[in-house]
Amino acid sequence: MDGTRLTEVSVLATGIGMGESIRWHAGRIWCADWLAGTVLTVSAGGGPVETVVQVSSSGPLCFDFLPDGRLIAVCNDDGTLVAGPPEGPLTPIADLVPSSPYPWNEVVVGPTGLVFVNGIGFDYGESVPDAPLGSIVVVGPDGSVRPVADTLHFPNGMALAPDGRTLLVAESHGHRITAFDVAEDGTLDGRRVWADTPDHFPDGISLDASGACWFADVPGQCCVRVGGADRARDERGRAPTMGPAEGGAVLTTVHLDRGAFSCVLDDDPADPRLYVAANAWDGEGAADGRLLTVPAPSPGPRRRRDR
Template sequence: MGTVRTVLGGRGLLESPRWHGDRLYVSDWSSGEVLAVDLAGRPEVVARVASLPLCTAWDPDDRLVLVDSPAGRLLRREPDGTLARHAELGRPGWNDIVIDGRGNAYVNRVGFDMMSGAEFRPGSVALVGRDGAVRDVADDIAFPNGMAVTADNATLIVADSYRNELVAFDMADDGALSGRRVWAGLGDAAPDGICVDAEGAVWYADVPHQRCVRVAEGGRVIRTVEVDRGCFACVLGGPGGTTLFITAATWRGVPEMVPAGTGRLLAVEVDVPGAGWP
């Protein structure tokens, strides 16, 4: 079993870890910053967007795409560091994003405003096609959170935090979804950010249980990594793809959420490398 180490500390609500090139990209929702962090823990601010949530993905053209949730749009980071409009989503409230190997972007949306105490409504997933067109492709996901695409571009997996399950869909070449099914029931776990590995297992982060868990299809638990604070998301990366990066922080619930300075980027070595997206 690997030892969990701290790569970066003293941050706010860290989310959306993405390994790209030789660095880990992560969003600090508290400060509205996207950071690129090297393996020595040295951070560089690469984008600033006043958005909560603030999730990211890399497209096949090596461009960083960011979710500007309040404005209901996707932004694209240009080579000179400026942010350009990538797509109009048309309404606020967006959460996570994953872009598959074809360039199709899946963005999910929570159906109600948690901060205002609004009446609960289930969420949905929208597809932003390569032509920029936006259309809904899945609905009735109680609280859509992390998403991942398998390495063969065949399956989209979505974490439904409120129903305590991972939901899977078959993916067509044009991005359409079909064949909805429960990929894994997770008992009382509340899955947040997820990633897929080369054996087809999924790692999910669990805030209330302060852990990341690797599960097989059907829900069999293969490995658990426990930490001392809520785990919000995880991704596999590093030189061999076998470092599990975890974003974690002390969770106080709505509206306080995360006390300043408790956010950490953690890392632990695992046996199976990452695959697919993110």
């Protein structure tokens, strides 16, 4: 089932090598170019794509923003977590190599500044193992790195509830979105299947203000919004807002002409939009990365660091 199908897809930007890790920050769209090892930005209304900072020689490259506005990224050239002004320079703040010698795949920052980083547990280019080898570490403000989850089947996109108490992670080859309860120190507990996605490989994910979750799907060439089909409301008819709307009902689907790697919502309640980093390759292997956009049913949750 597709739920509601959205078809008003438009192109926001072209000429990107391989777009990934798309973010909404300071009223703009940001994304990583895995082929160039750079972070890019573009106005939400379109326009020229600007290269902001060089992070690594090539991908994988993931980044997010700290509560104080600094950009934080994983440099897989040497396995360090780096941070600094968005335009650079970025300096190392933590060493991830002792936790895993393999590439790190995604990063998300909580409202208190805790940083969660996941890795797949094997080298890109290898066949995906049957065993779930992925893991998550939490990085504290002092640069300490601590493992908080393991046995994840190709962990990919992550999203935190606005209050920072629930972490969602897409397990692409587990065909599910998994949820954890988050303690004040970043410890993860209460692991559970938040949504089964048996027909999809969820990649990047983004929560909306209603508590539903969008995920991008590369082989399916689509973005899908899932969540609880019916959420309990209070005596005034208001929907709950603190945590994600747990459940795997397909609410909305957007079909694309290329693989969807990552997605994010803006926070405009008057005209909410979903933005997608989508990529295709021609017969000779040349990449054609684009940023796409489509009207969405609900905006992303408003966070102070997004303003």
